Amino acid sequence: MSDDAFENSSVGVVETQYFTFAEPPNEMQLENGERLGPITLAYETFGVLNSERDNAILLCHALSGDAHVAGYHSQEDRKPGWWDFMVGSGRPFDTDKYFVICSNVIGGCKGSTGPSSVNPKTGKPYNLSFPVVTIGDMVKAQKSLIEHLGVKKLLSVSGGSMGGMQVLEWAIEFPLMVTSAIPIATTSRLNAQGIAFDEVGRQAIYADANWQKGEYSHTTRIPAEGLAVARMLAHITYLSEESMHEKFGRRLREKERYGYDFSTDFEVESYLRHQGESFIKRFDANTYLYISKAIDYFDLQRDYGSLENAFKNVPARFLVISFSSDWLFTTAQAKEIVRALKVNRKNVTFYEIPSPYGHDAFLMRNPAMEKMISDFLSHAYAERGNHAV
Amino acid sequence: MSDDAFENSSVGVVETQYFTFAEPPNEMQLENGERLGPITLAYETFGVLNSERDNAILLCHALSGDAHVAGYHSQEDRKPGWWDFMVGSGRPFDTDKYFVICSNVIGGCKGSTGPSSVNPKTGKPYNLSFPVVTIGDMVKAQKSLIEHLGVKKLLSVSGGSMGGMQVLEWAIEFPLMVTSAIPIATTSRLNAQGIAFDEVGRQAIYADANWQKGEYSHTTRIPAEGLAVARMLAHITYLSEESMHEKFGRRLREKERYGYDFSTDFEVESYLRHQGESFIKRFDANTYLYISKAIDYFDLQRDYGSLENAFKNVPARFLVISFSSDWLFTTAQAKEIVRALKVNRKNVTFYEIPSPYGHDAFLMRNPAMEKMISDFLSHAYAERGNHAV
Numbered sequence: 001m002s003d004d005a006f007e008n009s010s011v012g013v014v015e016t017q018y019f020t021f022a023e024p025p026n027e028m029q030l031e032n033g034e035r036l037g038p039i040t041l042a043y044e045t046f047g048v049l050n051s052e053r054d055n056a057i058l059l060c061h062a063l064s065g066d067a068h069v070a071g072y073h074s075q076e077d078r079k080p081g082w083w084d085f086m087v088g089s090g091r092p093f094d095t096d097k098y099f100v101i102c103s104n105v106i107g108g109c110k111g112s113t114g115p116s117s118v119n120p121k122t123g124k125p126y127n128l129s130f131p132v133v134t135i136g137d138m139v140k141a142q143k144s145l146i147e148h149l150g151v152k153k154l155l156s157v158s159g160g161s162m163g164g165m166q167v168l169e170w171a172i173e174f175p176l177m178v179t180s181a182i183p184i185a186t187t188s189r190l191n192a193q194g195i196a197f198d199e200v201g202r203q204a205i206y207a208d209a210n211w212q213k214g215e216y217s218h219t220t221r222i223p224a225e226g227l228a229v230a231r232m233l234a235h236i237t238y239l240s241e242e243s244m245h246e247k248f249g250r251r252l253r254e255k256e257r258y259g260y261d262f263s264t265d266f267e268v269e270s271y272l273r274h275q276g277e278s279f280i281k282r283f284d285a286n287t288y289l290y291i292s293k294a295i296d297y298f299d300l301q302r303d304y305g306s307l308e309n310a311f312k313n314v315p316a317r318f319l320v321i322s323f324s325s326d327w328l329f330t331t332a333q334a335k336e337i338v339r340a341l342k343v344n345r346k347n348v349t350f351y352e353i354p355s356p357y358g359h360d361a362f363l364m365r366n367p368a369m370e371k372m373i374s375d376f377l378s379h380a381y382a383e384r385g386n387h388a389v
Numbered sequence: 390m391s392d393d394a395f396e397n398s399s400v401g402v403v404e405t406q407y408f409t410f411a412e413p414p415n416e417m418q419l420e421n422g423e424r425l426g427p428i429t430l431a432y433e434t435f436g437v438l439n440s441e442r443d444n445a446i447l448l449c450h451a452l453s454g455d456a457h458v459a460g461y462h463s464q465e466d467r468k469p470g471w472w473d474f475m476v477g478s479g480r481p482f483d484t485d486k487y488f489v490i491c492s493n494v495i496g497g498c499k500g501s502t503g504p505s506s507v508n509p510k511t512g513k514p515y516n517l518s519f520p521v522v523t524i525g526d527m528v529k530a531q532k533s534l535i536e537h538l539g540v541k542k543l544l545s546v547s548g549g550s551m552g553g554m555q556v557l558e559w560a561i562e563f564p565l566m567v568t569s570a571i572p573i574a575t576t577s578r579l580n581a582q583g584i585a586f587d588e589v590g591r592q593a594i595y596a597d598a599n600w601q602k603g604e605y606s607h608t609t610r611i612p613a614e615g616l617a618v619a620r621m622l623a624h625i626t627y628l629s630e631e632s633m634h635e636k637f638g639r640r641l642r643e644k645e646r647y648g649y650d651f652s653t654d655f656e657v658e659s660y661l662r663h664q665g666e667s668f669i670k671r672f673d674a675n676t677y678l679y680i681s682k683a684i685d686y687f688d689l690q691r692d693y694g695s696l697e698n699a700f701k702n703v704p705a706r707f708l709v710i711s712f713s714s715d716w717l718f719t720t721a722q723a724k725e726i727v728r729a730l731k732v733n734r735k736n737v738t739f740y741e742i743p744s745p746y747g748h749d750a751f752l753m754r755n756p757a758m759e760k761m762i763s764d765f766l767s768h769a770y771a772e773r774g775n776h777a778v
Binding site: 031032033128131132189190191192193195196197199200202203204206207208209210225226228229232233236239241244245247248249250258260261262265266268269272273276289293296297299302 | 582596599647
């Protein structure tokens with residue numbers, strides 16, 4: 001597709017919508033034993049639900065994502081949604097064929113109920129009194145939204161990173177509602193190194209005096225510096241050493257020689273600082289704590305005894321994708337998922353896409369990824385009647 | 390060696406000594422153009438300098454190390470020096486044969502002149518007015534100590550990580566003073582990912598309100614939390630994913646189920662927090678900034694045009710060691726050093742030691758490493774007369 005044609009295939013201006021449910025006394029039961037309600041989910045939809053209501057695709061976002069997966073929020077808006085190149089006319093999640101849904105997770109800070117929301121019981125923000133939610137809770141809330149939209153069965157669920165965890169949870173917890181699943185750059189459980197990086201990020205937030213044990217929302221101070229450190233650290237894990245070398249190497253930032261001070265010397269320092277600074281403008285520190293904790297807790301082996309057991313009664317067909325240079329959610333971890341599906345004789349296709357861009361590769365245009373997903377969905381759509389369960 | 394025999398080969402109780410030089414107006418010229426003096430170096434020695442004064446070995450410490458490389462500081466002291474198993478009677482740096490020296494680097498906080506030292510011109514601590522020193526400056530200061538001790542030529546210089554950088558600098562900058570060099574788990578220049586991790590560590594310190602732009606020493610507050618975050622982060626890079634998996638996996642800390650709160654859930658979190666907490670008791674935050682900056686600046690390619698050129702006039706024989714699971718200072722980086730030495734037809738032996746313990750492997754007992762170094766030194770000692778330059 002040429003640049004112009006690509007631009008013309010954009011979904012254009014979209015509006016975020018809101019759905020509120022679990023009103024007391026019908027609060028949603030959470031994994032930690034508590035009940036939460038009312039719950040609002042911010043969501044966006046693209047394309048049209050067909051009369052058979054069987055062309056719906058749910059996209060699940062990663063740690064710092066939101067419901068705004070594609071398009072623009074106004075004519076002037078220059079920054080499209082986080083997976084814009086994947087959603088539109090003729091794009092892999094083809095809005096001419098499919099009804100595409102994306103919602104902000106519970107615990108989030110982009111319109112869905114989370115720690116910064118007002119607790120109707122107290123009239124004050126939840127802050128740390130918000131319950132610690134899990135990937136399972138996120139998916140359970142999404143299920144209410146999907147049903148509200150009149151969808152009984154999803155043609156597909158897809159997402160990368162934490163989005164991929166939600167994909168796995170959907171396929172396992174609501175097997176009759178998922179025709180196909182596309183988990184990307186994800187894992188069935190975070191390894192010790194991943195938990196360690198998350199914990200250091202949280203410690204950076206706790207260490208910020210402006211965090212005030214989470215009670216900052218009514219003050220004039222927010223834990224911006226702690227959150228920026230957490231983001232900078234996480235960002236290193238989203239890139240590969242190879243891509244950092246390519247992009248920055250040891251190049252100096254607007255200077256010929258070392259500064260011999262603690263200002264910025266290297267391009268890579270400047271880039272990271274920019275990543276931290278832009279993140280704090282759009283993200284909430286408490287939500288960062290909650291979502292990173294949900295990621296740490298995700299563990300299908302723990303929940304189901306074994307990964308083989310987790311997939312036992314899952315009818316969905318799978319397309320599992322990993323990226324060669326992703327060292328956070330590795331190909332070896334993707335293969336664990338594939339192996340468990342194969343042991344259960346499930347319909348699974350696996351691709352390790354060669355890419356130098358590390359974990360972030362799933363957020364970047366990649367012809368191989370786009371074609372695989374496009375073809376897989378076309379096939380699932382064509383076959384959808386033949387796989388009734 | 391049996392455990393008892395090993396214990397008996399300890400160097401026993403040692404005392405840190407101090408050497409002060411570069412008294413004004415003879416301050417030491419630094420790479421950044423400034424002059425520094427007086428300079429005190431804390432150092433320890435083990436064994437006896439022979440009458441030919443040709444059995445001296447200098448050991449160089451890493452970021453968080455100090456002069457206390459072996460033995461104990463008192464009879465009651467239970468924690469030996471950082472490379473204790475390497476230094477003693479019959480150990481690789483055999484104190485029956487060699488005169489072993491180790492000094493705290495300038496910029497350090499363990500007795501050598503650094504940012505927490507009092508500037509005699511002002512009567513106050515230097516803090517951030519301390520000049521940004523380099524690996525070259527550290528080595529230049531060590532040279533004054535070596536000469537003070539009556540040593541004209543070192544039988545060997547050895548060290549891991551930043552210590553290995555000093556080894557390379559010694560061999561190149563003072564070629565006539567170095568008979569042999571043993572750089573371990575090191576690199577000729579940090580890659581972009583390494584600089585990035587260091588910068589996030591520094592940002593964690595800056596973000597601590599108690600850092601007070603470095604002016605905390607005369608207050609009752611120290612940037613303990615920021616320094617702890619920096620240490621926790623760095624510690625992840627010193628381990629391998631494999632060893633973290635082995636050691637911690639996803640095991641919970643003294644609980645059967647998730648806590649669904651922000652206290653400690655996983656063993657690996659508890660371990661990291663302990664690493665942070667014990668570090669802040671023994672290390673200074675400003676020194677952390679200075680030493681990490683010195684590591685970032687080290688770049689032999691930049692200093693000499695190319696690595697080949699850097700080693701052109703180096704007569705020392707080399708033993709280069711890397712560890713298979715070290716992803717901070719990789720085998721690929723060690724091989725760059727080896728290749729540049731070979732291009733210059735230098736006498737170089739290279740070993741990649743199989744180890745699951747990541748970068749920290751050089752601080753842990755390893756029969757292969759111990760034997761290689763022991764044999765290499767015996768050979769260098771036996772041949773020392775034949776290689777006059």
